[in-house]
Amino acid sequence: MALLRKAWETWKRVGRIIGDFIGRAILTIFYFTLLAPFGVGVRLFGDPLAIRPGRPARWVERKTHDLTLDDARRLS
Structure with a gap:
């Protein structure tokens, strides 16, 4: 069983390296x-x-108009 676990761990590392390379190549x-x-x-x-x-x-262009004090009071 230990041999299979070691093979699986090795395969995961190899797969990760291959996946990283393929991902970078595609991008x-x-x-x-x-x-x-x-x-x-x-x-x-x-x-x-x-x-x-x-x-x-x-x-x-904008039309200009002069504001009076009453106009300013109405704004608030």
């Missing part, structure tokens, strides 16, 4: 085939802050 392949090209595309073609030259400003 590496996933990263380089899906995430990295998407990230490169976003960096090349994206403009999240809208700061590229030649684009219109994103200012929004």
Whole structure:
């Protein structure tokens, strides 16, 4: 029985090493085939802050009006 237990413990260690390697390999392949090209595309073609030259400003015109003391009292 001791021989089977030792074989089982050895197999668990080997299986853990193989599983860790396979997991890293799959995640590496996933990263380089899906995430990295998407990230490169976003960096090349994206403009999240809208700061590229030649684009219109994103200012929004607002009407201004003067507030009186009575207007301020009504706000509270």
